[in-house]
Amino acid sequence: MAEHRNSNSKTGKASGAASAYAINLDNFSKRLKMLYSHWSEHxxxxxxxxxxxxxxxxxxSEDLRYLKSLALNVWLVGYQFPDTIMVFMKKQIHFLCSxxxxxxxxVLKKSAKEVVGAEVVMHVKAKNDDGTALMDSIFRAxxxxxxxxxxxxPVVxxxxxxxPEGNLLETWDEKLKNANFQLNDITNGFSDLFxxxxxAEITNVKKAAYLTSSVMKHFxxxxxxxxxxxxxxxxHSSLMDDTEKVILEPAKVKVKLKADNVDICYPPIFQSGGEFDLKPSxxxxxxxxxxxxxxVIICAIGSRYNSYCSNVARTFLIDANAMQSKAYEVLLKAHDAAISALKPGNKASVAYQAAFSIVEKDAPELAANLTKSAGTGIGLEFRESGLSLNGKNDRVLKAGMIFNVSLGFQNLQTETKNPKTQKFSxxxxxxxxxxxNFPEVVTSISSKAVKDVAYSFNEDEEEEEEERPKVKAEISGAEAVSSKATLRSVSQETSKEELRRQHQAELARQKNEETARRLAGGGSGMGDNRGGMKSTxxxxxxxNVNDLPPPRDLMIQVDQKNESVLLPICGSMxxxxxxxxxxxxxxxxxxxTCYIRIIFNVPGTPFNPHDSNTLKFxxxxxxxxxxxxxxxxxxxSEVVQLIKTLRRQVASRESEKAERATLVTQEKLQLSGAKFKPIRLSDLWIRPPFGGRGRKLTGALEAHANGFRYSTSRPDERVDVMYGNVKHAFFQPAEKEMITLLHFHLHNHIMVGNKKTKDVQFYIEVMDVVQTLGGGKRSAYDPDEIEEEQSE
Structure with a gap:
């Protein structure tokens, strides 16, 4: 992908005491042995x-580069050593550097001798020396x-x-080619080695992936x-700049990684308006x-931690038509198939073949537009050569390999008159x-489900559709009250989910008919489950008329106290x-000249066919x-904003009131007395989170006589879970995960804030990382910074 940015990668160009850069000798010994064993075996x-x-x-260089030589530096000794020549022989290892x-x-001399029996020879180049004599010495060896x-x-x-770049490397390249050596390319050897x-490498990738997916989800x-x-x-470029800044400052998305260890893999990519390019560049x-x-909007971001890369890309659909929805659903299924095929023993080509077979089966007309590869290997390099997930790669997969599984449809055509939406990807x-056991998707925090990426926000068109058959009953009340500028997820899930919704829709229809009969008979009842604004x-x-606020020059007024809008009609409010x-x-x-348009709920309006108030009149x-x-x-503008805000508040309140009315009454929590101190777990987060604005807080989970109580420092943030209401309880330790959690699946729903749920999780983040709170970044070679980095 794009090739410009100054990397934050650590280099060996140190100033001050050399001992401040402590090379991990255990890693060096282990990986040097791997290098020599792999070299000998293959x-x-x-x-x-x-x-x-x-x-x-x-x-x-200020350019963002992915080179095998730089990758070897980081992999072997943990730092980049620019302007350095390394020569590995069976009995000697030569370094030509400053x-x-x-x-x-x-410090490597002793370890190299013990592990592979090789003597480390240093060739120290003076500042004004071109290094020719030192190179001759290496060639003699x-x-x-x-x-x-x-x-x-000799075969080199x-x-x-x-x-070659720079005077030293250009001189080395010229002398190497004139030395009468047989020169062979060893790129494939390093590709297989990496x-x-x-x-340790997997941990670095997981941390990078956690940052990448957190930026996508939370920013x-x-x-x-x-x-x-x-x-x-x-x-698009402005969004790119804003996203890059967030990646380089992980604290902005509450990720506890040191900013100095973080960098971008490439400048974030934002594409829309019919111009799409799915290539990595x-x-x-x-x-x-x-x-x-x-x-259609495509977003792709990648971040690095300790030079190890990660990547995530998502497509967002706005008022998608049938073709766009189908293309995304088929791509989602094919992408999951490619991931599932990444198992030890399989060939790399199996992943692409699994994806292609899904496309051929579900949408053969789209097969020609499928990308020619399902991704590549990823690690110290963003694209690892030799690990392409195309249909011809016979490379056998092994546990520990890491892939950027990237799949897409390029340049699809849709029937629309708008040139910016005729072509999409x-x-x-x-x-x-x-x-x-199974492939681990480490960027799964960022959802790719249809319901989380497909949006609809064009409410005005609904007025033109009143003559159409009744809308699907699964549309929720929250969706029905959404205005044009309010986003809502499109409800499209798998067939099992669709069956469940159809069943729910039938139950809702029966309940609505019963309510309508009650209301027609003069009784009182609840509003329709499908109503645009549920009213109790x-x-x-x-x-009475005396309660109306005094008119202000016959202007539109919003009375928030009485939840009303006063409109000047024929000289009266x-x-x-x-x-x-x-x-x-x-x-x-x-x-x-400004125009304001207000549309009211009336009998027969879609989303509101059985409103309890209109049925009476x-x-x-x-x-x-x-x-x-x-x-x-x-x-x-102020009036429009006030009305929208007031509608959301009333809808949320009525929805919560209706949900609470359906809850099964729980027994009262019996708090432990002074003699029995409850078991307490502190600093836990809860899912689903409490609603409302303001900074989210951790809380404590306490085990009392007949149930649990979770509470934060805010008095209104409290949840009681009775032991008798727990159907299943799960404990998940932080093994290959970044959180430890307790999950309770309940018999009956409870309210968490204003959310009705049958599942409650309490979790704590477990990461061996440190966040510096001391302000801005310090010098790259600051001794205190180096010491903190090593202790991490």
Whole structure:
């Protein structure tokens, strides 16, 4: 992907005491042994039958680069050593570098001798020296070893794809090619060596993936929703810059990773408006985010932790048409199939073949638009050569391999007159670890389910659809009251979920008919489950005319205390309860004239066919819609916002009241007395979380005589779980996970805040990472910073 950014990767270009950079000798010993064993075992097929491995690391660069030489530096010694030449022989290891780097590498001598029997030889280059004499010394050692092995011409392995940079490497490259050595490319050897990650590497990838998916879930998605909700004009490049800043400051999304260890894999990618590129080299242009009806938005972000990469990509659908919905659902199924195929013993090609077979079966017309690969290996490099998940790769998968599973449909055509939505693409990507039992998706925090990525926010069109058959009964009350600028998820799930919803819809229909019969007979009852605004009784704005607030120049007023909107009609202020308002919108023309349009719930309106209040007055005449014109756009905007806010508050309250009415009465919690101190777990989070605004707080879970009590420092945030109501209890320790949790599945629903639920989780995050709270970043080579990093 894009190639410009200054990396935060640690380098060996130290100032001050060399001992501040402590190389992990255990890691060095283990991995040096792996290198020599792999080299010996696969010398002919992967290492070019080489006698010597010559690795030249280029000087520092502001460009974001993925080079095998840099990867070897980090993998072997934990740091990047720019402008350094490493030569591995059977009995010797040569380093050609500056004095400061040499002083750092001195500690490797003993370990190298003990592990592989190789002597470490330092060639210290003076500042003004071109290194020619030192290179000649290395070449003499190479020839001497070759003669001992009985070879006339030494076979030297090097990384052919890396062009020399800087004076030192250019001189080395020229002398190497003129030294009468046989030069063979060893790129495949390093690719195979880096393919299987050890536990330390997997931990780094998991931390990077946790950051990546957290940024997508807690920053990118809310940011996009806010932009669309408020109809702002924001460019793709601006979204890219904002997202990059959040990645580089993990504390902004409450991820406890040190910012100095974090970097981006590539500049975040945002695409919309018909211009899509699913290649890894794509970039965000300066066009504004396009989110009109049937538009598609693609977001891809990648972050690195300790130089190890992770990636996630999501596609968001806005008022999707049938073709777009089908394309995404087929892609989702194919993506999951590709992930499921990543098992030890399978060939890499199986993943793409599994995805392609799903597409051929469910949507053969889309097969030609499927990407030619299902992803690549990922680790120290964003794209590991030799680990492409295409249909021809016969590489056998092993536990410990990590893949960026990326799959998409490119340049699909849809029937629409809008040029910005005629052509669209869809893309999904996740970071997946191959394990012995099943593939582990480490970016799963960011949901890709249809209900979480498909949005609908065009309410006005619903008025034109009144003549259509009754809408699906599964549409919830919260969706029915959504205005044009209010996002809501499209309800599309698997077949089992659809059957459940159909059953729920039938039950709701029966209940509505029963309620209608009761109301027609003069009794009182509850509002319809499908109503746009659930009401538990008659709507009374004011008991008498004297309660109306004094008029203000016949202007539209919003009375929040009495939950009413007062409209000037024929010279008088006429009150309407906010529950009668279906939607409100405003529009401004070129003459700075503003129009406000208010649509009311009336009998026969979709989403509200059996409203308890309208059923009582079937013969009455209802106002369906009113429009007002004004020269004061500020006042109109304020009125629209107040009405929307008031409607949401009333809808939320009535919905919560209706849900509480259906709860099974629980026994009262018996608190432990002074003699028996309850068992207490502190600093726990709860799922589902409490609603409301403000900073989220941890709480404590206490075990009392007949139940648990979870509470935070806020008096209104408290949940009681009775022992008798617990159907199943689960404990999940933090094994290959970042949280330890307790999960209770209940017999009967309870309320957590304003949410009705049968499942409650209490969890604590368990991560061996440290967050510096001391303010801004310090120098890259600050001794205190280095000490903190090593202690981590």
């Amino acid at each position: 010398n002919n097929d992967l290492w070019g039958a080489s006698d010597v491995l010559a690795i030249a690391t280029p000087p520092p 004095q400061k780097k040499a002083s750092l590498l001195e 190479v020839r001497a070893q070759s003669k001992l092995d009985g070879h006339d011409t 392995g090097y990384i052919a794809r890396e062009a 393919a299987v990650k050890d536990n 990118v998605v809310p940011k996009l929703e806010k932009v669309i909700d408020e109809e702002k004009k924001v460019s 794509a970039s965000s242009n300066d066009e504004n985010l396009y989110y009109d009806s049937t538009s 869809v893309l999904l990507a996740d970071t997946v670890i191959v394990s012995e 009784g008659e709507l009374i704005a004011y008991k 006429v009150p309407f309860h906010v529950a009668t308002v279906k939607s409100v919108s405003s529009q401004q023309d070129t003459n700075r 079937q013969g009455s005449i209802y106002v369906k819609e009113v429009s007002f014109r004004s020269k004061d756009p500020r006042h109109i």
